[in-house]
Amino acid sequence: MCILPEDLSLHTSSIGIEFGLEIKVEPGVVRMAGEIDVSNVHVLAAGLTSAVAQDHRLVLDLSDVGFIDLAGTRQLVEHARQCRPDEVRVLGAPRALAVILRVGGWAGEVKLVGAKEKVLQ
Amino acid sequence: MSSGNGSSAVRDGQTPGGFRHEAFFYAGEEEFLAGTVSFIRDGLATGQSTLVAIPAAKIERLRAELGREAERVSFADITDFGRNPARIIPEWQRFVDAAEPGVRLRGIGEPIWSTRGPVELVESQIHEKLLNVAFADSAPLWLLCPYDTRRLEPEVIEEARRSHPFLLHDRRSEVSPDFCDPNCADDVLSDTLPPAPQHSHMLVFAAGELEAVRAHVSAHGMLAGLSPSRAADLVVAVNEIATNSVQHGGGCGVLRVWQDGESSVCEVTDQGHVNEPLAGRLPPRSHQEGQRGLWLANHLCDLVQLRSSPAGTTVRLHMRHS
Numbered sequence: 001m002c003i004l005p006e007d008l009s010l011h012t013s014s015i016g017i018e019f020g021l022e023i024k025v026e027p028g029v030v031r032m033a034g035e036i037d038v039s040n041v042h043v044l045a046a047g048l049t050s051a052v053a054q055d056h057r058l059v060l061d062l063s064d065v066g067f068i069d070l071a072g073t074r075q076l077v078e079h080a081r082q083c084r085p086d087e088v089r090v091l092g093a094p095r096a097l098a099v100i101l102r103v104g105g106w107a108g109e110v111k112l113v114g115a116k117e118k119v120l121q
Numbered sequence: 122m123s124s125g126n127g128s129s130a131v132r133d134g135q136t137p138g139g140f141r142h143e144a145f146f147y148a149g150e151e152e153f154l155a156g157t158v159s160f161i162r163d164g165l166a167t168g169q170s171t172l173v174a175i176p177a178a179k180i181e182r183l184r185a186e187l188g189r190e191a192e193r194v195s196f197a198d199i200t201d202f203g204r205n206p207a208r209i210i211p212e213w214q215r216f217v218d219a220a221e222p223g224v225r226l227r228g229i230g231e232p233i234w235s236t237r238g239p240v241e242l243v244e245s246q247i248h249e250k251l252l253n254v255a256f257a258d259s260a261p262l263w264l265l266c267p268y269d270t271r272r273l274e275p276e277v278i279e280e281a282r283r284s285h286p287f288l289l290h291d292r293r294s295e296v297s298p299d300f301c302d303p304n305c306a307d308d309v310l311s312d313t314l315p316p317a318p319q320h321s322h323m324l325v326f327a328a329g330e331l332e333a334v335r336a337h338v339s340a341h342g343m344l345a346g347l348s349p350s351r352a353a354d355l356v357v358a359v360n361e362i363a364t365n366s367v368q369h370g371g372g373c374g375v376l377r378v379w380q381d382g383e384s385s386v387c388e389v390t391d392q393g394h395v396n397e398p399l400a401g402r403l404p405p406r407s408h409q410e411g412q413r414g415l416w417l418a419n420h421l422c423d424l425v426q427l428r429s430s431p432a433g434t435t436v437r438l439h440m441r442h443s
Contacts, residue, residue, distance in 0.1 A: 020332070038364050039329045067335060070361050070414055095350070096357050103420045104413060105405030 022064075023047045028055035033064035036072040044072055048079040056083050063092030073100040077109050089113050139225070139261035142252055143294065144285035146278065148271045153179070154186050156289065157229055160265055164227035165193055172216045174199040174209070175231040175267065199231060206232055206241065206248035207419040210255050210402045217260045226262040233281075235272035240439070241424060242277070249284040250301070250309050255399055265289065310398055311430040314437060317388055321379035328367045334376055335360050338387055341378045345385045346442045354421040355440045359387045361414030362436045366391035370434060381439070384423065388437045395429040 019040035022033040030047045034040075052058055058080060062068065068076075076097075080088040090097065093112045101107060145160075147153045157173070164171050173183065177198040184191040195216075203209045209232055220226055232245045249266065256262060268281050282288060282299040289295075324337050338359045342352030359376070366374030370391030377388045401415025415436070418425050424439040 035332055035335070037331045037360065038368065039331060067356070067360075069331075069357075069364065070417060071364070095353050099354060099357055099421065100417065103417050 019043055025050050027051065028057045029059045029061070031061040031064075035067040036065060037067070037069040038071045041069070041071040041075055045075045045079075048075060052079050052082050057087035058083050059089050059091065061091045062094060062097070065092075065094055067094055068097050068100070070100055070104065073097060073104065073106070077101075077106050080110050086111070140256040140259075141263040141287060142256075142285050143263070143265050143287035143289055144281040144297070145265050145267045146270050146281075146288065146290040147267055148269075150182065153267060153269070154182065156292070157183060157265070157267065158186050160227065160229065161187065161194060162190065164225075164263075165190060167225070169225045169227050169263075170216075170220055171195065171227045171229075172197065172213075173229045174203065174212065175229060176200045176234055179231075200234065203232055204241070205419055205422065205424050206245045207402055207425055209248055210251060210399070211404060213252075213260075213262070213264070214255070214404060217256070217262055220261075224261075226260070228262055228264040229267065230264055231267045233268065233273065233277060235269060240426070244424060244426060246277075246280050246284065247309050249281070250305070251398055251402065253284070253286070255402065310395065310428050312428060314426060314428055314435055317377045318379050321377040321388075324376040325373065326363060326366075326376060327373040331360060331363055331367070334363045337376060338378065341387075342385055342440070345380055347385055347440060348443075351440055351442075355385065355387065355438065358418040358421045358425075358438055359389065361417050362389045362438070365389075365414050366393065366434075369393045383443070384439045384441045386437060386439050388435060390433060390435045393429075393434045394431050395427065395434055401425070401427065 020034050021036065021040045021043045023043055024031040025047045028051055030051045032044065032047070036044055048058070048060070060076065076090070088110055090110055090112050092114055098112055101110060145156050147156055161171055161173070171193070172195045173180065174197045175183070177200065180196045180198065184196070187194065197212065199209070202212060209230065213228060213230070216228065217226065232248055233242065237245060252264065266281070266285065268278055270278055279299075282297050283301045285297055286300045287294060288297045322337070322341065324334065326334050335356050338356050339352055342355050343349070347355065363374055363376065366389055370393030374389050374391035379386050397412065400412045401419045403412065403416070405413055405416055415425070415427065418436070418438055422438045423441045426435075426437040428435045
């Protein structure tokens, strides 16, 4: 599954699959599947940029994401700062996101909803 | 200089920035209490804020000795937050940052105790040297570091004489004749670590192969008996160090994993060079990206050993099984 808005798909439709990430972007909503690290963080960044540009709120569904690294977390934080306060939610975040937000100095920047104690198998 | 009292500062023998790093050699509890209580009371008498970071058992004895004055002192169990010595400088930095402008500070920090393992001891000694770099120019802090001469090896005491510009013993304070100039901390990370054991498992990785790195660390951690949460934290930490290799260390690296007693150990080597001795010890707001990864590793793992020279960088991460 890789459904991208026109403007984003011009740049990332093939990359979204090639780098092992599935991404679906709607106004204010981004859904992803896979593992996010420095090799594919640009896919996340493009999706977030597109979603936020269309609506200054953000729901990021990471229910099918097994891992996110520091670079991905930074992208999320930076895009969340462009949204209206309290209108950013992350669903089903992997444990790594909560850990990096807390230890990396970004505690309270992003609201996690239904975060799971998800670990790599 | 926060007090604006230059002559007092000169008498104290502090650096121009106001930092005084002093080893306190004591033999037994009575000497420990006499020296620390006197130091604290002198500070309180002049309105100085005080933080005491020592092992928990000593905190209780010191509180009792101070009586009601203990209410004006902050205490922290250094065997808890300072198990990884790389986390201690950030705590002192937090103390300095939180101080009211113009208020001078006193601290007691005992990073080396007799049951520290040999690897932790080496890292604690590096920490002591790096304190001279971290606060050289900016902190109006007088930091007293107790060393138990009855329980610590003579070589440990000798090293303390080299890492502290001032010494306090027998109630006398003096300039340490053995002090190694702060500049010698610049190459404190250039020593090499003992080689990884022959039985370690090795994985060569490059850009685009970090998923394999994570899988390798996760599988090893689970097999070794790490809890799922600790294994996951180790994966986060190793991934960031490996990311540094890909981005700043020549584009590739080598991962080795093994067991060391009660710990899982992961080592990442690459061709990069970390030339900032405080890398991973500065708060995230001031970090370059690679240093933020080291910061994460330092706060997620029980011990992190960083060694770097123009020949390359090694980062060894230790995670205890319980």
